Amino acid sequence: MKNSRNDNQEETIISPVLPTYARTDVAIEYGKGVYAYDQNDKEYLDFGCGIGVNNLGFCHPELVKTLTEQASKVWHTSNVYRIPGQERLAERLAENTFADTMFFTNSGAEAVECAMKMARRYHNENENPERYRIITFEGCFHGRTLATIAASGKEKLVGGFGPMMDAFDYVSFYRDMSKVEQAITHETAAIMIEPVMGEGGIKPVSSDNMRILRDLCDKHDILLIFDEVQCGMGRTEKLFAYQHSNISPDILCAAKGIGCGFPMGACLATEKVGRCMTKGSHGSTYGGNPMAMAIGNKVLDIMLADGFFDHVEQMSYDLRKGLMTLRNKYPDIIDLVRGVGLMLGLKLKLEPPTFVAKALAHGLLVVGAADNVVRLLPPLVIEKKHMDEALEKLELVCAEIEKELPDPQSEEDE
Ligand SMILES: *Cc1c(COP(=O)(O)O)cnc(C)c1O
Numbered sequence: 001m002k003n004s005r006n007d008n009q010e011e012t013i014i015s016p017v018l019p020t021y022a023r024t025d026v027a028i029e030y031g032k033g034v035y036a037y038d039q040n041d042k043e044y045l046d047f048g049c050g051i052g053v054n055n056l057g058f059c060h061p062e063l064v065k066t067l068t069e070q071a072s073k074v075w076h077t078s079n080v081y082r083i084p085g086q087e088r089l090a091e092r093l094a095e096n097t098f099a100d101t102m103f104f105t106n107s108g109a110e111a112v113e114c115a116m117k118m119a120r121r122y123h124n125e126n127e128n129p130e131r132y133r134i135i136t137f138e139g140c141f142h143g144r145t146l147a148t149i150a151a152s153g154k155e156k157l158v159g160g161f162g163p164m165m166d167a168f169d170y171v172s173f174y175r176d177m178s179k180v181e182q183a184i185t186h187e188t189a190a191i192m193i194e195p196v197m198g199e200g201g202i203k204p205v206s207s208d209n210m211r212i213l214r215d216l217c218d219k220h221d222i223l224l225i226f227d228e229v230q231c232g233m234g235r236t237e238k239l240f241a242y243q244h245s246n247i248s249p250d251i252l253c254a255a256k257g258i259g260c261g262f263p264m265g266a267c268l269a270t271e272k273v274g275r276c277m278t279k280g281s282h283g284s285t286y287g288g289n290p291m292a293m294a295i296g297n298k299v300l301d302i303m304l305a306d307g308f309f310d311h312v313e314q315m316s317y318d319l320r321k322g323l324m325t326l327r328n329k330y331p332d333i334i335d336l337v338r339g340v341g342l343m344l345g346l347k348l349k350l351e352p353p354t355f356v357a358k359a360l361a362h363g364l365l366v367v368g369a370a371d372n373v374v375r376l377l378p379p380l381v382i383e384k385k386h387m388d389e390a391l392e393k394l395e396l397v398c399a400e401i402e403k404e405l406p407d408p409q410s411e412e413d414e
Contacts, residue, residue, distance in 0.1 A: 024360065031058025034379050034386050036365065047378040047390055048365040052198065052230045052343070055257035056302060057379035063260060063298055070294035077290065079283065085293030092300055093268060096239055098248035101274035104288030104296075105265040108229035108255030109143025112192075114267035115225045115251045116147060118277060119190040122223060125276040131189040131222070135180060138172045139200035139370055142192070142227055151192065173203065177212045184216065190223040190251075191216070195241035198230035201371030202338055202345025210245035223250040223273060229265070233257030234303050234380050236341035237312040244340065260299050264292035303380075312380050315387060316341045319376070322391040330398040332405060335372075342380055345373040350401070358400055364393040 028036045028044075034057050036044045049055060056063065077083065090102050105111045116134060123131035134151065141157075142148040149157040150164040158164055169183045180191065191213055197203040205213075217224040226249040231241040235257060238244055242252070250273050255265030265287075269277075286292075302308065320337060323346065327334040333355075335347045348355060352368035359366045359374075367375040378386070 033057045044363050044365050046365045047376045048367040049377045052377040053256045054261045055380050056260045057381050066294050066298040074290050086288040089293050089296045099268035100271040102266050102268040106263050106286050107265050109145045109148045111253035111255050111265035111267045112142045112148050115253050119223050121276045122273050123189050133167050133187045135169045135183050135191045141199035184220050188222050190225050192225040194227045196231035201369045201373035204340050207245040210247050214247040225251045227253045229255040235343045237309050259295050262295040319387050333398050344376040348372045358397045362393045362396050
């Protein structure tokens with residue numbers, strides 16, 4: 001029956017998987033540490049981490065052990081019962097952050113949804129139901145649900161999915177914080193920002209601007225939401241990126257690195273905000289399930305161990321130094337190097353896909369981003385030798401691209 005229309009020559013054949021991704025024709029069969037291996041056993045040095053997710057590399061022995069042990073105990077109960085792993089993880093995350101309370105999700109977008117619901121609920125409980133709008137920033141990314149694409153407003157995300165929820169006010173990115181204050185109205189509930197913008201092209205918010213945002217929120221009694229789905233969980237050599245500044249948010253979204261590849265997320269909040277989420281106000285079937293919680297706790301064990309972040313800091317310093325040298329050698333290809341910790345970006349003078357494809361051919365996984373940026377998001381457990389290997393491969397890529405650049409001399413001659 002499915003083929004009943006195949007007499008129509010014009011019919012396009014769709015793949016059984018929705019064609020929403022422009023996929024590279026590589027399938028990773030297995031991975032070990034910082035290396036991935038494809039269907040032909042070709043080896044790749046992974047400086048992408050599945051877009052900032054596998055922060056402890058592939059098949060970390062302790063994570064594999066934890067997951068297999070938990071798998072033979074219990075996978076799923078329901079949030080109608082107590083889940084001890086959830087209580088433990090929440091306590092520990094609270095101890096190490098600004099948060100007093102949190103909700104566990106399965107993904108980043110769900111954590112952001114939870115944050116936005118909380119912001120509205122908070123103002124409702126405080127007799128300000130007119131405060132429902134959220135200020136967001138040009139180029140931001142918060143996920144792919146209807147509300148989170150509306151939060152971004154980027155045409156690439158919202159095109160064809162309208163009408164969009166009219167609940168966001170967009171401010172251009174960053175330098176001029178007076179624009180933010182101008183955007184605040186009596187309907188504003190919150191400001192939401194990525195402390196280091198990921199998809200938008202690795203753009204860190206300075207400590208000064210973090211301070212300004214905090215002060216604005218306090219002055220106008222609105223909430224500050226940090227989306228740390230990409231920049232959180234050790235990526236910037238602190239557990240969360242906001243910890244580089246001397247302020248904290250009211251709500252924070254985590255995901256990606258929090259499960260190091262096991263799907264999970266969390267929405268952290270202060271008591272002031274969290275107490276408005278009363279019984280029955282929110283829920284998730286899988287959020288905070290025992291498998292995810294076992295992994296989440298183990299990831300924290302590893303990251304909170306002595307010296308873990310010192311190592312990340314050292315690697316970051318060395319990698320940046322290497323990248324700056326590369327930039328100085330190839331100024332026609334690399335415009336600048338930016339980022340924090342092991343969340344680094346090369347802003348190119350060309351479009352990233354060529355660079356990413358050449359890196360792949362040389363066995364190096366890197367990820368493109370907006371603003372002509374190639375992201376380097378290596379596992380936090382890389383060692384000096386991996387970094388040297390990556391820098392060698394990046395140099396080969398630059399040398400190849402340079403050869404293909406039009407020769408300015410010969411053009412002038414023509
Ligand atoms: C990836 C990402 C999300 C969305 O996470 P999903 O797990 O894909 O839903 C949200 N915010 C930021 C900053 C991200 O990088």
